[in-house]
Amino acid sequence: MTSLYLHIPFCKTKCCYCDFNSSAAKEALYEPYLAALEREIAGMAMGRNRDALATLFIGGGTPTVLTPTQLVHLIKQVEGLFGFTGDIEISLEANPGTVSEGDLIALREGGVNRLSFGVQSFNDCELRTLGRCHTRREAEQAVRAAHRAGFKNINLDLMYGLPGQDCDSWQQSLDTAISLTPKHLSLYQLTVEPATPLEDYIDTGKLSLPDEDGILQMDTVTKQFCQEAGMRRYEISNYAEEGFECLHNVNYWRNEEYLAAGAGSVSYLKGLRAKRVADSAQYIDLVGKGGSVIAESEELSREAAFRETVVMGLRMTQGVSLRELYDRYAIDLKEHYGDTLSRLIGLFLLRLKGDRLHITEKGFPLANRIMAELV
Ligand code: SF4
Structure with missing residues (x-):
């Protein structure tokens, strides 16, 4: 898409x-x-x-x-x-x-x-x-x-x-x-x-x-x-x-790719996250001169992209699919998070149901703290 x-x-x-x-x-x-x-x-x-x-x-x-x-x-x-x-x-x-x-x-x-x-x-x-x-x-x-x-x-x-x-x-x-x-x-x-x-x-x-x-x-x-x-x-x-x-x-x-344009906007393509200059006058000036409007960019490693996909995906009630994650990054979620995952599941903040991991009702109000452990 x-x-x-x-x-x-x-x-x-x-x-x-x-x-x-x-x-x-x-x-x-x-x-x-x-x-x-x-x-x-x-x-x-x-x-x-x-x-x-x-x-x-x-x-x-x-x-x-x-x-x-x-x-x-x-x-x-x-x-x-x-x-x-x-x-x-x-x-x-x-x-x-x-x-x-x-x-x-x-x-x-x-x-x-x-x-x-x-x-x-x-x-x-x-x-x-x-x-x-x-x-x-x-x-x-x-x-x-x-x-x-x-x-x-x-x-x-x-x-x-x-x-x-x-x-x-x-x-x-x-x-x-x-x-x-x-x-x-x-x-x-x-x-x-x-x-x-x-x-x-x-x-x-x-x-x-x-x-x-x-x-x-x-x-x-x-x-x-x-x-x-x-x-x-x-x-x-x-x-x-x-x-x-x-x-x-x-x-x-889902942490999929997206294009972006305009001052301060962020795009994500081929593992590269790029942020454009925020100031609108500077943006106009740079485009006018044919220069690059990218102010900062970051290339995400496979592991960093995997962790981001988990954290972003857990924002959704349907959570993330372990199979899809493995197909995308060749990383096994259970192995990767090990004890941290077991602890969060043990506290009923996360739930693993079949192939999907998602945040529980109890976990939603604490979502930021859960994400901080997984990012
Ligand atoms: S100034 Fe108000 S209306 Fe404009 S972006 Fe901020 S919150 Fe939205």
């Missing part, structure tokens, strides 16, 4: 918790950036086996700060260079407050068939605390407009563990989300990233986060809600109706 990620590093405003490669107030760069992006993609397509793309993911940042015309033009360029499989998944990240119903219709007609809304919360107070550029009402309106525009595959991103949030408020956000009938939910616990304004607010006591018990309650509520709504958990933070799992992200979690 061939997958391509395109990064749009622009946002309307900068949220206080965000450490993604994105910045606000860069409108003057939109056109030159798109021109550079298209040039990088064209260079990438040259000399490749022209495998048609099975997934295209346009993420950010907030891609919908660009106009539908710009985005659809980009998609058509990619299609002309790579070709699309008949059932390609074309995902676009969108923020409520940056799209009108007319925009959504144009994007749908232009080929986007999966829309991922960064909602984060349906509570206005929480949205203000996070510095989001939209209200609860705008988020609801945007999702309804997406349904009317003909989108069948809608994801909503929500976060829990927010400053001032309690279990009731999280439950209300989930309730509202489910009432909007998305096919997919990405539900992340907020992490306080270094050097963000949020870190400062927490350190200086201006804001405080829910305690561990509060988070555990929210985890429990999440599981119940999604189960009752017919959303199956298929990855640590992702839930979907059967058949609506995000194929692009599943490809990442």
Whole structure:
């Protein structure tokens, strides 16, 4: 399967918790950036086996700060260079407050068939605390407009563990989300990233986060809600109706190859992970001069790739297949992890069932610690 990620590093405003490669107030760069992006993609397509793309993911940042015309033009360029499989998944990240119903219709007609809304919360107070550029009402309106525009595959991103949030408020956000009938939910616990304004607010006591018990309650509520709504958990933070799992992200979690273009984006091809320069102005400049945009690259050894594939694969509820791992890397998982594996299985954090190893319900809340032992 061939997958391509395109990064749009622009946002309307900068949220206080965000450490993604994105910045606000860069409108003057939109056109030159798109021109550079298209040039990088064209260079990438040259000399490749022209495998048609099975997934295209346009993420950010907030891609919908660009106009539908710009985005659809980009998609058509990619299609002309790579070709699309008949059932390609074309995902676009969108923020409520940056799209009108007319925009959504144009994007749908232009080929986007999966829309991922960064909602984060349906509570206005929480949205203000996070510095989001939209209200609860705008988020609801945007999702309804997406349904009317003909989108069948809608994801909503929500976060829990927010400053001032309690279990009731999280439950209300989930309730509202489910009432909007998305096919997919990405539900992340907020992490306080270094050097963000949020870190400062927490350190200086201006804001405080829910305690561990509060988070555990929210985890429990999440599981119940999604189960009752017919959303199956298929990855640590992702839930979907059967058949609506995000194929692009599943490809990442399987640690398969993927192409990427745009400032700060990372590709993984033939065991080589390559990261592009993050600064959008520098990116534009380098592409313009015909120089390389790769800022760092790392060649993974067979063993390192094996371990990564195990750790990434365990993020999914279906876990990893020992046979597939052996076929891919000629490494026996049981032999490789030995006592560590036995201990984690003995603690009921991992389970080996037939050919598959997966994290247990008990293990999911401790996933990061389990991964740290296996990476
Ligand atoms: S919209 Fe998303 S990418 Fe942009 S600043 Fe907020 S969290 Fe970051």
